[in-house]
Amino acid sequence: MSDRTENLVLVLPGLLLLALAFLVPIGQMLVLSVEGENGFTLAHFSRFLTDSYYLGVLWRTIRLSIVITAICAAIGFPFAYIMAHVGPRIRLWLVLLVILPLMTSVVVRTFGWMVLLGRSGLVPDILRDLGLAGRNFSLMHTEAAIVIGMVQVLLPFMTLSILGILTRLDPRLEEAARTMGCSFLKTIRTVVLPLALPGIVAGSLLVFTLSASSFVTPNLLGGSRIQMLATSIYRQVTQTLDWPFAAAQATILFVGVLLILIPYARLTGARNG
């Protein structure tokens, strides 16, 4: 066998799986989304794009995903920086700590948040005792609850992406910057941050796409009153049984994520080779 056929054979199972589990369903979804009673129609898309309610759902999905990504980056970068600078033993513990949330089922973890954030939960209770919130204050079924729940789940993706880059960074670069008179913060800003950018970008891409398409956490923590795109699609499929419209929404989510990802990846790819 030549190298080329060997490569082909090796990649074949992966390709087949991708085709069966990804391309076929996506294709079906695309077909369904333009299917009307009399053949081809774009009515489902125009219904979505002309209705302020659905546009609001779309905007909330994008807005919350951006907020979640920003918070993950703001927490993840310093965390990864510390992890990269401590000894291997402590680093192992920190890695464990950050991936711990991934080791429990998403449903169980979310139910934990429901207990903590509910009206008689720990968090609102403390805020009430401190006089910071009113009698009926509850964090459940708010956008804040979704952000809190999602940041916890997605933080490992951001932290580990950045950590991968930071551990490969030559420590002498930082030392050189400090010798040349840079303050700590300036070193971070002019040396570490630009070099860590590919990691931050990769992490942001992961976090953004995962949060834009996540379903369980927004559904449970946001409740029925705060819809995100994935929950709205689920409702169309199971409640109103309007599958073409659900497919159109799924396509919009899919295309929207692609549209954001491609220029983003290009831009940062060009800068970092």
Add this chain to the structure above:
Amino acid sequence: MKLLATLTASLTATAACALVSTTVLAAETITINSFGGAYETAHRKCVIDPFEKETGASVQIVTAYSADAFAQLRAQKDAPQFDVIHFSGGQEIVGAKEGLLSPLDPAKVPNLADLYDFAKKNVAEGEGPAYSIAAIGLLYNSEKAPKAPTSWKDLMDEAYADHIVLTDISNGYGMLGFLMLNQAEGGSLEDIEPGLEAVKTLLGRGAVVVSTSPEIQQEFAQNDAWIAAYASDYAYTLEKAGLPAKFVQGEEGTPASFITANLVAGRPNQDLAMKFIDMTISKEAEACFANELRYSPTNSKVELSDEVAANMVYGEDAVKGLIRFDPQVIEANRSDWVDQWNRAIAR
């Protein structure tokens, strides 16, 4: 060469064996949906275990609420995976119309004869018989609520302030409770605007919207809920969990949810599935459901103890007196209503 021959022979034999055993297995397994939690436990005890014992067949349970189960049934149109499917939200009407369900053969389901007429009205068209009925009324916290509710209009009483739990209309019980509130507020099946207005008022006061039964329990247990429109069986579930929950029927009337067992079309072992449905509507199974979960039976032969009968709607006349909002109208309007509801409750 000889080795190869032996190998081929044994391989063929194994393959044949496997083939035989899978066909036998397929004939003796039926797949159903159940609603999870306490319901599934009771379902097992009342129908599934006795069925497995009597027929030697095994039952595979998929946990799915009516709407989810119906979505699956529709998706599997060309290769259905369920044998018997249970609905509580009137989905059998659409399912029968779309040819997803098969009519029962009365000869193979002898217990049909004992059911009240209204419970088996459209069996010939493919709609499965109702084996349990859940009555929708007002659930309240008997210790904390400032007063016991007596009518649906009481939901609007400001005394309950923000301790009201509303149920999303994606939930079958939630839909019926909403329609009843709508009716009490002057609306009808043609006009749900008064109901939506009432809901908006309640949300403005701080009411909570939930979409599943366990969430109602959570609201009562942990979040200081006082009142909710929900089913009598769930009041009993809360009571068993040690919560001071009571159920009352609103004086304007009590809507009912029919829980039906339906035969899925296009499956190979319909006889076994019909046997399962027959056992589901037997007087033993229905009495068991009533004892375990306080569902009203539809089999005229069921006799209940006074204690059980006390916290449910029981007897042909009482059950017949329940309001059944026309499921066909509900089905026809469902997507519009859900859409309007979603907009009304959206923040």
